[in-house]
Amino acid sequence: MTLDELIQRVEAARLRRSEHLIVQIVAVTKYTNDPEVLKRLYNDGQRAFGENRVQDMEGKVKALSDLPIEWHFIGNLQKNKINKLLKLNPFMIQSINSYELAEAINKRADKPVRCLIEINSSGEPTKHGMEPEIAVDTYLKIKENLPNINLQGVMTIGAHTDDEKAIRESFRKTYKIFEELKPYGAKICSMGMSGDFEIAIEEGSNMIRVGSALLNSYM
Numbered sequence: 001m002t003l004d005e006l007i008q009r010v011e012a013a014r015l016r017r018s019e020h021l022i023v024q025i026v027a028v029t030k031y032t033n034d035p036e037v038l039k040r041l042y043n044d045g046q047r048a049f050g051e052n053r054v055q056d057m058e059g060k061v062k063a064l065s066d067l068p069i070e071w072h073f074i075g076n077l078q079k080n081k082i083n084k085l086l087k088l089n090p091f092m093i094q095s096i097n098s099y100e101l102a103e104a105i106n107k108r109a110d111k112p113v114r115c116l117i118e119i120n121s122s123g124e125p126t127k128h129g130m131e132p133e134i135a136v137d138t139y140l141k142i143k144e145n146l147p148n149i150n151l152q153g154v155m156t157i158g159a160h161t162d163d164e165k166a167i168r169e170s171f172r173k174t175y176k177i178f179e180e181l182k183p184y185g186a187k188i189c190s191m192g193m194s195g196d197f198e199i200a201i202e203e204g205s206n207m208i209r210v211g212s213a214l215l216n217s218y219m
Contacts, residue, residue: 003025006025013201013202021206023206024206024207027046027048027210028209028215029215030211031215032219033060035060038064042067049071052075053075054077057088073093073095077101092113093115093116094116095118096118099141106148110148113148115151119131119173121177122157122166139186140184151185152186152187153188156171156174158171171192171199172203174191190208191203192210195213
């Protein structure tokens with residue numbers, strides 16, 4: 001699907017939730033190493049791009065350095081890759097999945113970095129992210145103690161199932177945490193990918209991360 005088609009589907013889902021909801025699209029780039037594909041997407045109007053692996057992001061940031069792209073790191077971040085990631089000056093790190101990881105980034109950053117905490121709201125053992133039960137306390141502890149972590153909200157991956165009820169439930173759980181954190185400055189609720197972004201928006205997501213569904217039409 002093209003960017004225009006995606007925007008139309010986002011718009012329809014947004015109106016089902018609320019006419020006041022504004023949804024940002026992050027185009028996930030892990031499906032291609034061809035910068036020309038990303039340039040085509042950029043020329044269609046896409047500005048925020050998300051990458052899962054630091055090494056791949058490094059190559060893409062360099063190849064597209066002439067474009068004012070907003071780069072989001074959305075994958076599992078290993079501590080030995082923090083310095084490399086920070087050198088790329090990411091717009092946002094969406095995958096803070098523990099206090100310890102936040103602490104390690106805080107120590108190595110020389111300025112505040114925009115971040116989201118990642119919540120494993122489906123409880124699936126294959127997924128990264130902190131347990132919903134500790135998310136609020138961890139968020140507040142990071143906010144209080146780590147000045148180089150500029151927390152902006154929460155991120156989750158929906159339940160990996162065909163059962164729509166279970167997918168909605170995992171999104172609702174994260175949205176409830178987001179609501180609890182709003183008084184503490186949380187603005188972003190990043191939920192929804194290629195297969196479930198419409199459900200995520202209906203459950204309150206204001207940022208979606210769409211890869212294969214979008215990139216396939218630009219390759």
